[in-house]
Amino acid sequence: MAKTFLDIINLVLQDANEVQLTETTFLSPRGLQSFAKEAVNRALMDIATSTPEWNWLKTGTAASPNTVPTVIGTQWYNFKSIVAPDTAYSAIDFDTFFIDNNVDLFNNLPVISFDEWDTQFRERDEDVNSVGDTPKFVIESNDSNLFGLTPIPDAVFTISFRSWNDANVLANALDTLPFPDRYFNTLVARGRYYLWTFKENDFQASVSDREYRDGLNRMKEQLTTPKGRKMRLV
Amino acid sequence: MPSKERSSLVQLQGGLDTISDRVSLFQMPGKATSMVNFEGGIKGGYRRISGFTKYGTLSPDGVGTDPVIAARSYFNGAVAVQGGNVYFSETGASWIQVNKDTSGGFVDAATLAGLGALPRTSTDLEHYRFVEYHNGTESELYLVDTLGVNPIAKFVIRATPTLEYKYEEAGVTAWGTGNVRNPTIIEVHNERLVVAGDPNFKNEVHYSDLLEPFDFIGGGLINIADEVVWCETFRENLIIFGKTLIKAVAGLGDPSLQNIEAITTKIGCVSGGSVQEFAGGLIFLAPDGLRTVAATQRIDDFELGVVTTDIQDEILDIIGRANASFITSAVIRSRNQYRLFISDNAGVVKGVGGVIRGGTSEPSGVAMEWNLFQSNLLYDVTSVRDNNNEEALFQVNADGFVYQHDTGNTFNGANIVAVFKTPEMMLDDPNFRKTMHYVDTYISIEGAASLSFQIMYDEPFGNAATPSVYNTDVIAGLSLYDVDLYDTTATYDAGDDIVTRTSVQGSGKLISFLFQSIGASAPFTIQALNLSYFLNGRY
Numbered sequence: 001m002a003k004t005f006l007d008i009i010n011l012v013l014q015d016a017n018e019v020q021l022t023e024t025t026f027l028s029p030r031g032l033q034s035f036a037k038e039a040v041n042r043a044l045m046d047i048a049t050s051t052p053e054w055n056w057l058k059t060g061t062a063a064s065p066n067t068v069p070t071v072i073g074t075q076w077y078n079f080k081s082i083v084a085p086d087t088a089y090s091a092i093d094f095d096t097f098f099i100d101n102n103v104d105l106f107n108n109l110p111v112i113s114f115d116e117w118d119t120q121f122r123e124r125d126e127d128v129n130s131v132g133d134t135p136k137f138v139i140e141s142n143d144s145n146l147f148g149l150t151p152i153p154d155a156v157f158t159i160s161f162r163s164w165n166d167a168n169v170l171a172n173a174l175d176t177l178p179f180p181d182r183y184f185n186t187l188v189a190r191g192r193y194y195l196w197t198f199k200e201n202d203f204q205a206s207v208s209d210r211e212y213r214d215g216l217n218r219m220k221e222q223l224t225t226p227k228g229r230k231m232r233l234v
Numbered sequence: 235m236p237s238k239e240r241s242s243l244v245q246l247q248g249g250l251d252t253i254s255d256r257v258s259l260f261q262m263p264g265k266a267t268s269m270v271n272f273e274g275g276i277k278g279g280y281r282r283i284s285g286f287t288k289y290g291t292l293s294p295d296g297v298g299t300d301p302v303i304a305a306r307s308y309f310n311g312a313v314a315v316q317g318g319n320v321y322f323s324e325t326g327a328s329w330i331q332v333n334k335d336t337s338g339g340f341v342d343a344a345t346l347a348g349l350g351a352l353p354r355t356s357t358d359l360e361h362y363r364f365v366e367y368h369n370g371t372e373s374e375l376y377l378v379d380t381l382g383v384n385p386i387a388k389f390v391i392r393a394t395p396t397l398e399y400k401y402e403e404a405g406v407t408a409w410g411t412g413n414v415r416n417p418t419i420i421e422v423h424n425e426r427l428v429v430a431g432d433p434n435f436k437n438e439v440h441y442s443d444l445l446e447p448f449d450f451i452g453g454g455l456i457n458i459a460d461e462v463v464w465c466e467t468f469r470e471n472l473i474i475f476g477k478t479l480i481k482a483v484a485g486l487g488d489p490s491l492q493n494i495e496a497i498t499t500k501i502g503c504v505s506g507g508s509v510q511e512f513a514g515g516l517i518f519l520a521p522d523g524l525r526t527v528a529a530t531q532r533i534d535d536f537e538l539g540v541v542t543t544d545i546q547d548e549i550l551d552i553i554g555r556a557n558a559s560f561i562t563s564a565v566i567r568s569r570n571q572y573r574l575f576i577s578d579n580a581g582v583v584k585g586v587g588g589v590i591r592g593g594t595s596e597p598s599g600v601a602m603e604w605n606l607f608q609s610n611l612l613y614d615v616t617s618v619r620d621n622n623n624e625e626a627l628f629q630v631n632a633d634g635f636v637y638q639h640d641t642g643n644t645f646n647g648a649n650i651v652a653v654f655k656t657p658e659m660m661l662d663d664p665n666f667r668k669t670m671h672y673v674d675t676y677i678s679i680e681g682a683a684s685l686s687f688q689i690m691y692d693e694p695f696g697n698a699a700t701p702s703v704y705n706t707d708v709i710a711g712l713s714l715y716d717v718d719l720y721d722t723t724a725t726y727d728a729g730d731d732i733v734t735r736t737s738v739q740g741s742g743k744l745i746s747f748l749f750q751s752i753g754a755s756a757p758f759t760i761q762a763l764n765l766s767y768f769l770n771g772r773y
Contacts, residue, residue: 018739
């Protein structure tokens with residue numbers, strides 16, 4: 001049975017020998033129990049932000065990453081508008097941009113900085129006589145909310161890229177963990193760390209922190225983008 | 235550094251305290267801020283009270299329609315009043331009616347059954363008061379009703395060798411023509427019967443002739459300028475309790491020695507039913523609480539002291555109800571305990587019990603631990619020593635039966651709901667959070683006992699979660715030495731003092747415990763708590 005928000009809170013409380021919550025008391029916890037509820041979400045955010053490439057936060061699927069059709073004559077595209085207006089990408093892998101004309105073209109689009117585009121390609125792209133072409137580069141905008149294409153598309157292409165979502169805080173008692181259950185102990189350890197810190201027990205907080213870091217390392221090994229095989233000489 | 239585990243041993247003592255503020259109680263963690271149907275234990279701690287048990291299975295009149303309004307130990311059994319008749323039973327298995335016209339002589343049971351009755355006027359609202367007077371051969375039982383509608387009755391049993399009975403009432407012969415009184419108060423003092431409280435002569439105290447309990451013509455009369463509510467012998471004095479004063483009569487009946495002295499003209503007695511000789515003095519319900527009339531080192535001097543300061547609000551509540559209710563009391567000497575009950579026609583409204591504790595700085599000179607009684611359907615209670623010099627406690631519940639008070643594990647089959655709550659404990663420092671680890675409960679059991687407790691954290695702050703109720707395991711019944719057999723020959727004793735350890739959860743800055751017993755548990759005494767905890771930070 002999948003671990004729930006309530007399960008994790010209660011494990012944290014149990015480890016600190018505190019009164020556990022029920023589905024009823026979860027709705028209006030008081031004092032330490034309220035803090036424990038918050039501590040678990042803080043722990044989840046610590047894990048989620050410890051690396052930008054958790055596979056459990058990856059958007060789309062391996063076979064079907066984020067895609068956006070280009071609009072003829074439109075250079076800049078908003079990440080958030082690609083899938084849904086409210087979707088916020090926490091991380092974009094600019095090494096994974098591809099262009100596909102759906103017929104005979106499927107190329108990687110190297111990334112260039114905004115400054116590089118500004119100095120080398122902007123004049124061409126904004127020339128009133130420019131009619132566009134097949135994009136050769138993807139531009140990272142200054143505010144990271146947009147990506148640009150240069151040259152400006154002269155036809156409808158499909159741009160694809162990989163990205164990772166922000167983690168959502170857990171809200172309801174029966175919300176399940178966003179990552180595989182077998183790593184729940186890392187989340188518990190981090191939550192416990194906050195609880196012991198709250199209780200001013202530095203020793204227990206330190207033990208919990210060490211446990212959390214060990215668990216986090218294991219998670220990173222197993223739940224981030226797979227690494228390539230090591231090269232061997234024989 | 236790891237947080238070091240600490241422990242705190244809390245000895246439960248001091249009883250109910252509804253007056254002290256929570257900061258004062260930090261220094262007295264063994265007291266109780268709520269204590270219902272637990273009482274101070276004779277060996278310390280707090281004891282779940284005993285219940286009451288039906289005395290036999292039969293109603294005295296064999297019908298049970300009329301309520302039994304009084305019962306008291308007498309001879310080797312009990313006397314009961316029901317439906318205007320007086321009954322006696324040796325064991326409760328069968329009853330005989332004794333208010334028969336025995337014409338001044340003793341008759342056996344068979345003869346008694348055939349005699350005509352001397353019925354007494356009876357209502358469901360009255361109570362009875364009793365006193366025994368030993369005439370050198372037999373102990374005579376005198377009884378009066380509290381409404382003053384019947385003459386004094388005398389009931390005597392003698393064993394020669396079968397039981398014989400005599401019943402009389404004090405009429406004109408005892409009082410003289412035109413002087414008959416129907417008293418509501420009765421006492422024996424200086425070998426005289428002392429009576430008072432006739433509804434039409436409320437300020438009169440009559441005493442009989444010396445060694446002639448039924449001769450008031452040869453006795454005398456004392457008038458006080460107040461309504462007499464009780465008379466009680468205290469050492470060489472007869473103490474007369476009025477509504478607004480208390481007087482001491484020395485040398486009663488001796489013209490050369492008799493002297494009436496006012497102990498106080500400022501404080502009276504709210505209810506005569508509250509008066510008992512207890513703790514070396516007389517305890518009575520005054521308008522401001524239970525007080526004692528105690529003798530001092532000085533001759534002819536008395537000291538009045540309030541002994542219910544700890545439960546002042548509870549006792550004032552009782553006093554406020556006194557006019558519309560009946561107050562009765564008893565002393566359980568085997569426990570050094572005084573019990574006072576206030577009952578209305580629907581049963582007991584409230585009761586308080588107090589146990590004497592040694593060593594005190596109380597102004598009264600008496601330190602007492604108090605508790606409350608509830609759910610006990612008591613209408614009246616009596617406590618005396620029987621023929622075997624054993625304490626005999628009887629109660630009536632305004633139903634058709636007689637009950638033995640302070641006996642058994644239940645209220646005649648109904649579970650006793652008992653609870654006591656400790657004050658908030660600060661454990662080291664009220665500013666720091668404490669995470670509880672376990673609770674050792676030191677218990678003395680009297681049989682198969684079950685209890686549970688709940689921990690409350692930071693009640694004043696209202697921001698802490700309360701753990702679920704912790705049920706201690708049912709503690710097995712004792713094996714008593716020389717009673718229970720291990721096999722067919724060996725006897726053994728399992729001991730009655732045990733310690734239960736309960737792992738508990740939760741943390742807080744102020745911690746209190748609520749103990750309860752709600753099942754058909756045998757009485758037990760919780761003597762102390764050993765609390766194990768970790769000291770945390772300020773948050």
